[in-house]
Amino acid sequence: MAGAGRRRARSRASSSRDDDDAKPNLRPPRGRGRNHTSIGIFNVDLRVLLGLSVIAFFAILFLIYNLINPIEQAQTPRVVTPLPAPKLMDLPQFQGEHKESLYWGTYRPNVYLGIRARTPRSLIAGLMWISIKDGRYVMRHVCQDSDELSKYGWEQHDGRNFGHQVIVDQDMNLATSFLKFKGEDSGYGGDWAVRIDVQNHKSKGNEELSSTAHLFFYLADEDGML
Template identity: 65%
Template sequence: MFNIKAVLSIVVFLNMSHVDSAAEHRLPRVVTPLPAPKITDLPQFQGEHKESLYWGTYRPQVYLGVRARTPKSLIAGLMWIAVKDSKYHLRHVCKHEDDLSTYGWTMHNGRDFGHQVLVDHGMTLTTGFLKSKEEGSGYGGDWTVRVCVQVDQ
């Protein structure tokens, strides 16, 4: 049986939060943009600096994701299937319920390289990201990702 006081408290709380948010939405909002250029449009963020940051690990909330800094970029990432409790689980997006004992970058300079370790229930994935700019490279340089998998017996 539900505790009637707890249920009434929840109903009152939800009702009060709805009333407060409705009052906020009635207030007029004024947004005035700053009359200055965007920081990314300043000269120090152009040219070689901008090109060096074109490709990178710019995909949040995934275990590994690589993309360019353009709206319709090619997207590359890591996805694998893990077995837990005799069920298959797809891994791609970082979720707390995935229950990985370790994941994240152990080294990363934000520009040219990164190294990370992911430990998923008896399986260790090691990833490396490396980017270089040589003669003949395309805009933003050339990049590669290496994935090593070790299964604990």
């Protein structure tokens, strides 16, 4: 009886083993499952990155276009249509006595002292003088930095009737005054006058040269008639 029971137990164990071997293994291998999931995530990440890169590319193109377009518009010449209105100087309130009072004036800013009228071709007047620099005589007329004047320019000027300035050139002081007035016998624009005062300070090195001053007040016609 004992032998038969042992045989039955052995036969059951062997049959259960055979049945287990016959059943298919439904569990996927561990390594293959992880690889498939990582590849899927990688594919999704690539799609997202490609989409973001395309959006960023078009955004950069849009910014470049907006930056270049205003520059091209600024370089493009524009047609300027003048306002169909009279000029300021041609208005009635700027005619008559107002215009005549501004006819003569110190309208020559490129020289130290220059007078002219407000016309295209005018009688002009100006001042030139000889100064001493480094023991040599030099001519002063046109405003230049190389002249190295200590001071020049109008200190008082109303733009119409009078002006006063002081010019300091080495040891020479020139005080120029411009005055304009209109009387009964005056012509158009009135009359004007210029006064020039000179003070020459003697220096130890140029005592003989600085004892005299040479001034030239000239008149000329822009048409070349004088």
